[in-house]
Amino acid sequence: MGYPHPIHPKETPLLSQHFGELDARSYEGWTRRGGYQALRQAVGMTPEAIVDEVKASGLRGRGGAGFPTGMKWGFMPKDDGKPHYLCCNADESEPGTFKDREIMRWTPHALIEGCAIACLGIRAETCYIFVRGEYTEPGRILERAIAEAYAAGALGDNVFGSGKRIEMVVHWGAGAYICGEETALMNAIEGKRGNPRIKPPFPAVSGLFGMPTTINNVETLAAVPPIITRGGAWYAGLTLGSPKSTGTKLISVCGHVQRPGTYEITLGLPMRELIFECCGGMREGRTLKAVIPGGSSVPIMNAAEVEECVTDYEGIAAKGSLLGSGGMIVMDDSTDMVLQICRLARFYAHESCAQCTNCREGTAWTTRILERILRGEGKRADLDLLLDLAENMTGKTICVLSDSCAAPVVSGIAKFRDEFEAYLSGARAPLAVGA
Amino acid sequence: MSHDTAPAGPVFTPARKAELEALAAKYPTRQALLLPALWMAQREHGWVRPEAIDEIAAELDLTPAYVRGVVTFYTMYHTHPVGRHFIQVCTTSPCGMCGAGDVVAALLEHTGCGELGATSPDGRFTVIETECLGACGFVTPMLIDDDFLESVTPDTVPELLARYP
Numbered sequence: 001m002g003y004p005h006p007i008h009p010k011e012t013p014l015l016s017q018h019f020g021e022l023d024a025r026s027y028e029g030w031t032r033r034g035g036y037q038a039l040r041q042a043v044g045m046t047p048e049a050i051v052d053e054v055k056a057s058g059l060r061g062r063g064g065a066g067f068p069t070g071m072k073w074g075f076m077p078k079d080d081g082k083p084h085y086l087c088c089n090a091d092e093s094e095p096g097t098f099k100d101r102e103i104m105r106w107t108p109h110a111l112i113e114g115c116a117i118a119c120l121g122i123r124a125e126t127c128y129i130f131v132r133g134e135y136t137e138p139g140r141i142l143e144r145a146i147a148e149a150y151a152a153g154a155l156g157d158n159v160f161g162s163g164k165r166i167e168m169v170v171h172w173g174a175g176a177y178i179c180g181e182e183t184a185l186m187n188a189i190e191g192k193r194g195n196p197r198i199k200p201p202f203p204a205v206s207g208l209f210g211m212p213t214t215i216n217n218v219e220t221l222a223a224v225p226p227i228i229t230r231g232g233a234w235y236a237g238l239t240l241g242s243p244k245s246t247g248t249k250l251i252s253v254c255g256h257v258q259r260p261g262t263y264e265i266t267l268g269l270p271m272r273e274l275i276f277e278c279c280g281g282m283r284e285g286r287t288l289k290a291v292i293p294g295g296s297s298v299p300i301m302n303a304a305e306v307e308e309c310v311t312d313y314e315g316i317a318a319k320g321s322l323l324g325s326g327g328m329i330v331m332d333d334s335t336d337m338v339l340q341i342c343r344l345a346r347f348y349a350h351e352s353c354a355q356c357t358n359c360r361e362g363t364a365w366t367t368r369i370l371e372r373i374l375r376g377e378g379k380r381a382d383l384d385l386l387l388d389l390a391e392n393m394t395g396k397t398i399c400v401l402s403d404s405c406a407a408p409v410v411s412g413i414a415k416f417r418d419e420f421e422a423y424l425s426g427a428r429a430p431l432a433v434g435a
Numbered sequence: 436m437s438h439d440t441a442p443a444g445p446v447f448t449p450a451r452k453a454e455l456e457a458l459a460a461k462y463p464t465r466q467a468l469l470l471p472a473l474w475m476a477q478r479e480h481g482w483v484r485p486e487a488i489d490e491i492a493a494e495l496d497l498t499p500a501y502v503r504g505v506v507t508f509y510t511m512y513h514t515h516p517v518g519r520h521f522i523q524v525c526t527t528s529p530c531g532m533c534g535a536g537d538v539v540a541a542l543l544e545h546t547g548c549g550e551l552g553a554t555s556p557d558g559r560f561t562v563i564e565t566e567c568l569g570a571c572g573f574v575t576p577m578l579i580d581d582d583f584l585e586s587v588t589p590d591t592v593p594e595l596l597a598r599y600p
Binding site: 094096100136137174253256340347 | 461462463464466467468469470471473474495497504505508509510511512523526527528529531532533565566567568569570571572573574578581582583
């Protein structure tokens with residue numbers, strides 16, 4: 001549902017149908033809604049059968065990368081004698097993204113159940129849920145739900161009497177966007193600075209504490225229980241567009257729409273219907289100018305591209321952007337694109353872990369150049385300089401934070417060049433920003 | 436919670452020590468307790484004091500320099516005292532383009548902080564801008580201490596602040 005709004009007819013509420021129901025937070029309330037049937041079923045399944053069901057569903061990672069979940073689980077070794085770990089990435093910090101928060105605060109048991117099933121599938125006995133430090137309310141609700149699940153025998157040494165063991169621990173972050181990067185997150189759990197690691201080795205070989213590890217996003221894991229109870233084939237049938245984009249996706253829409261909120265769509269819904277029907281369109285008297293469809297790290301789309309875009313992995317890629325996390329930032333015709341791109345660059349400069357030169361220097365200089373353009377002190381060569389910097393920030397660092405800073409700059413200059421030039425020529429009044 | 440620089444008691448009182456050891460059973464290394472231990476220190480003293488860094492280092496068999504390196508990486512750990520109530524307001528793009536700047540201005544005025552990062556003369560508040568709080572549909576979100584507040588406007592600021600004496 002488009003929490004905090006009622007369900008819109010164009011939505012497919014699967015994960016979100018109980019958002020807003022206080023009673024769904026409790027173990028009792030959740031079991032009354034059919035909760036924990038999937039885990040009871042999964043304890044009787046082999047790990048292979050669980051992984052096969054998820055593979056059949058076509059479920060892809062909902063955190064941003066869109067990697068097939070079943071395939072990721074299938075990378076975990078068998079009979080290696082080492083402890084395996086599951087990490088749940090609840091470090092939701094991508095600007096525009098606020099969907100995992102609603103899962104944790106309204107249906108924490110859906111996440112716990114999904115994590116437990118994933119543990120069975122990858123042969124892990126311990127799951128660490130890494131919650132960003134700022135998510136005080138969702139994190140506490142989740143901790144209470146975990147305690148309830150232990151008390152009910154859904155977690156612990158003997159899950160539902162099966163003899164299988166699953167431990168679940170909330171590990172609190174302490175403020176660092178970069179910890180949403182999977183290897184940085186593992187370092188944070190290990191008690192280190194949250195610097196991303198060079199890959200390979202990939203987590204399935206050497207992840208948390210050097211052991212085989214799977215890391216999945218909150219929404220990905222919460223989607224697993226219905227896949228177990230209703231079958232992978234059923235889930236794979238949920239699509240309106242590409243057969244490679246299956247299931248439902250939570251899209252958190254923010255910015256200049258009438259009804260910002262977390263909407264759940266069947267993948268393939270036209271973006272125009274999401275924005276203009278579900279979200280009620282633009283604020284009164286305004287028109288659509290731009291959309292950043294998948295969290296701030298993806299290329300900006302203009303109104304014409306939005307008009308024809310299908311909301312799934314392939315559809316948005318065909319328009320030159322990415323579905324990413326499903327954090328959709330909608331901008332109307334009042335938006336100063338140069339100012340907004342500059343603000344995003346400042347975000348990345350602040351959040352760079354600074355271990356790679358191209359990122360540390362690139363994000364900082366991108367911000368300073370954009371600020372001087374806004375102050376009316378830009379030079380004509382600055383746009384080429386920004387693009388040159390962006391080139392040196394793309395594909396050249398350990399993680400993709402640097403690429404993420406470059407994406408809005410490159411797409412912004414390509415699609416809204418006249419606004420940059422208006423500051424350079426003095427046609428637009430300078431702003432007092434930066435140092 | 437005290438927030439000053441006067442000498443303070445240890446982080447690891449017997450109760451805290453027990454809490455730490457209970458957590459230790461959930462991790463294969465002691466170093467993994469570092470972020471939780473730093474949170475305990477901040478809850479105890481209001482900020483992460485240099486003495487707390489020494490104490491944590493000793494508990495976890497790490498060097499104080501190493502612990503300090505970790506503390507300074509994470510923005511939520513305070514390395515200096517802050518006001519009795521710590522306010523983090525989101526100004527990242529989605530909030531910024533929907534009016535977060537006006538909320539910041541109202542906060543600076545009504546707390547008496549005057550500028551970001553400063554503590555009000557009465558020691559009651561510190562206000563900082565923070566990057567994306569993950570509540571972009573509820574502009575403007577902010578944290579006062581551990582309380583997550585949504586849809587704050589300049590008009591609601593005085594009433595919200597009054598709840599934090």
